[in-house]
Amino acid sequence: MTPLPLPDGLTQQEMDAELAKAEEAARAPAAPTAPYHPPIAYPPYRSTHHRTPHAPLVAVRDPEAVELTGPVFGGTDVTALDHDLTRQHAGEPIGERITVTGRVLDRRGRPVRGQLVELWQANSAGRYAHRLDQHLAPLDPNFTGFGRCLTDDDGTYSFTTVRPGAYPWRNHINAWRPAHLHFSFFGTAFTQRLVTQMYFPGDPLLPHDPVLHSVTDEAARARLVAAYDHGLSVPEWSLGYRWDVVLDGPSATLTEEDHAR
Numbered sequence: 413m414t415p416l417p418l419p420d421g422l423t424q425q426e427m428d429a430e431l432a433k434a435e436e437a438a439r440a441p442a443a444p445t446a447p448y449h450p451p452i453a454y455p456p457y458r459s460t461h462h463r464t465p466h467a468p469l470v471a472v473r474d475p476e477a478v479e480l481t482g483p484v485f486g487g488t489d490v491t492a493l494d495h496d497l498t499r500q501h502a503g504e505p506i507g508e509r510i511t512v513t514g515r516v517l518d519r520r521g522r523p524v525r526g527q528l529v530e531l532w533q534a535n536s537a538g539r540y541a542h543r544l545d546q547h548l549a550p551l552d553p554n555f556t557g558f559g560r561c562l563t564d565d566d567g568t569y570s571f572t573t574v575r576p577g578a579y580p581w582r583n584h585i586n587a588w589r590p591a592h593l594h595f596s597f598f599g600t601a602f603t604q605r606l607v608t609q610m611y612f613p614g615d616p617l618l619p620h621d622p623v624l625h626s627v628t629d630e631a632a633r634a635r636l637v638a639a640y641d642h643g644l645s646v647p648e649w650s651l652g653y654r655w656d657v658v659l660d661g662p663s664a665t666l667t668e669e670d671h672a673r
């Protein structure tokens with residue numbers, strides 16, 4: 413396959429300077445957004461410009477009664493193997509096996525039970541099984557990269573998968589996304605859906621990533637990084653990561669929809 417031409421634009425060093433400047437601006441007292449919400453358009457994360465409304469928003473009655481009372485995903489939508497991305501094909505996927513678990517909580521710390529959690533990710537070489545991903549990394553015939561489960565009575569979700577690789581993404585010169593898992597969490601109604609990304613602790617790419625840094629509040633950013641938990645590691649099998657998610661309130665786990673608000 414012929415590699416795509418390299419994008420021009422900022423070098424990573426120039427991007428780092430831009431990230432530092434944007435963070436400084438977000439700290440200024442006149443910052444227009446609440447401290448835990450990222451700005452809807454964050455210039456270092458180029459594509460947010462195109463996703464930001466450029467016309468006044470139209471007021472809607474939200475949520476509509478039908479959205480609160482309509483059907484939600486449930487037990488019949490999820491099979492027993494959906495949460496284990498290492499067992500969805502005849503063979504074994506390549507990569508470091510990980511167990512990722514945590515609790516889905518509301519703003520008061522109460523468990524959000526029986527709700528659908530979805531996960532999608534690149535394979536261990538940093539490539540998505542998707543036609544739009546033309547990165548010159550190998551596809552893995554034994555890894556699709558999609559999983560789902562329901563939270564239990566304690567609000568706990570759990571996945572077994574492989575650690576995704578970093579990949580280039582053309583936001584600027586030599587731009588690499590840190591390893592991350594995409595997650596979607598439904599709340600207690602169909603209208604409440606949080607889409608976000610989980611990162612791995614100690615990843616050297618974290619300080620350089622404009623997507624993570626579009627969350628300009630340091631504490632909110634830290635909530636997107638899982639904790640390594642040795643107690644969750646399974647002997648001879650997988651390394652354990654714990655990541656709790658809060659659906660709303662001042663300690664909320666930040667959502668990508670904030671870019672599209």
Ligand SMILES: O=C(O)c1ccc(O)c(O)c1
Nearest residue numbers: 459460581589594609623
């Ligand atoms: O918003 C984007 O353009 C974009 C690009 C690369 C990613 O890995 C991602 O999660 C989002």
